[in-house]
Amino acid sequence: MVIAVDAAGGDFFPANPVEGGILAMAEYPTLQIIFVGPEAMIREELAKHEYDKDRVHVQDAPEIIGMEESPSSAVKNKRNSSITIGLGMHKAGKCHAFVSAGNTGALLAASTFILGKLEGVSRPTIAAYFPTLKGFRLLVDAGANLELKPEMAVQFAKMAQVYSSAVMGISSPKVGLMNVGEEDEKGTETTKEIHAALKSIEGFVGNVEGRDVFPAKADIFITDGMVGNILLKFGESIPDALFKMVHSAFSQVQLEEKEMKSVQKVLKTALNPFNYENVGGLPFLGVNGVSIVGHGGSSAPAIKNMIKAAVDCIESDINGKIVASLN
């Protein structure tokens, strides 16, 4: 298996993508990695590590897409970026997947444009891992499609069901529609139409509310990209906010230093479900290929886990299953 890794993406390139790729090779003894990005920069970084040289390739891609750059113009104008070249290699069959912690918008645009859509898919969707009391569950769509239509919602639900059973090991994943109340008639005209359409899905549990996310009343929370993106980013901000709240609580509750350390240790352990490093990346579902998008701040282990997600997608033939599920 060959996976292309964007060595010019994320806040800490080339260090983290290169180290992440090498970590992944240690875990998968037959895996080959193609690092895509400015060649000299990658080779300089590789020189800091020991690794099996026969399994590492470097593909030069001199242009760099910034994290805040406009996705559409970046994809159009930077034909020699790591994203464009890496996805082009995937399209040409030179690798089985492309993983990147780079500019999310550019990745989504380029993935759809270069890889194309799977047969029967009307719109690809980005599914986000969301922490719950039962472990990570999926929030779909996480920002790629700001408006949702019934047909799209049904496809998103089916694609997410395939992904969560094949990659996350959730059997018979339950689907819930994010709404303002549980009753069928709640919501806007659009949510009512989506609700009616989702009734065709096996495992649809009806409307779910904001309070149902942490208890994981569903395994897949269907919503439009506006709600999904706001909720995802709000969720990501919880650990930091909480540590700050605990810090200011220390001034109100008198504790010995040893106890303060215990509190911080427990809190860190308790907040581990929020640690996105464990999942590494978000799958972009519905494109004709395997494209995994990571957080800009991804560490080397997070990049390794993005590669792991790509391996799982390839080994489980997720796209074959998605096509079968939709058609």
Added chain:
Amino acid sequence: MVIAVDAAGGDFFPANPVEGGILAMAEYPTLQIIFVGPEAMIREELAKHEYDKDRVHVQDAPEIIGMEESPSSAVKNKRNSSITIGLGMHKAGKCHAFVSAGNTGALLAASTFILGKLEGVSRPTIAAYFPTLKGFRLLVDAGANLELKPEMAVQFAKMAQVYSSAVMGISSPKVGLMNVGEEDEKGTETTKEIHAALKSIEGFVGNVEGRDVFPAKADIFITDGMVGNILLKFGESIPDALFKMVHSAFSQVQLEEKEMKSVQKVLKTALNPFNYENVGGLPFLGVNGVSIVGHGGSSAPAIKNMIKAAVDCIESDINGKIVASLN
């Protein structure tokens, strides 16, 4: 000042509304309370307390609207409910405000129908207190208007600015529009139009993201009722989820019993910003009167704080200020 309290609303009536009203009288020596609900039930509950009998009145309202009842049919069919009779007394000038922990939908419908709208208001809105690292800030709309139009957003922002400066003591409140990114051009066509309209508001800070809520990048977060309601209910579920996460962390981190107690104490203090009891109720802005809506699970102190919010609205002439701000 006379405030009518729904003694037949919430999960714990008549006990909590009655006790909350009596607590409020202790805090405001000239305040008079009218308890509205089934008379015998209220008198039986009052008999358990000591209070100034000259300042307490009972208004019989024999019908009870259930917490899960359909708002529209409840308001239409139960003309002798505490909500309908209490708001009718407010409309007739027999009291200065009506506060209730009852069926939120029924309260909103009845408030608009019975009290009517303030001059120049196109749609009333429910503003929710949301915990941040700087204390409570407002999330508007919290579920009364699932779809937002530019004109509505501008009015909601202005009404919330009046409320947050008059009642919450926030000077020059900043307004942010919840969106998927900070850049002006982010979002749907509707959010772009709303963004453009909000530029007319003094204190508009532009688009804000999910991660900007806890740091209170704005004092007023404008969004549609779908996003607002989902985010509000998700936020309310954080403390319980966190205590469960900490509980399971105890099995991974070995602690002495004394340390475990310290952890729980610190966490309880740290999570105090989430304690909605401190605010008691949400103002329903734009109606021609003072109507405060509380959480179904409101305790007696929460009911007291709802009454306090009503007193603040009356004393600051919030509706006069809203009309001046809009016209």
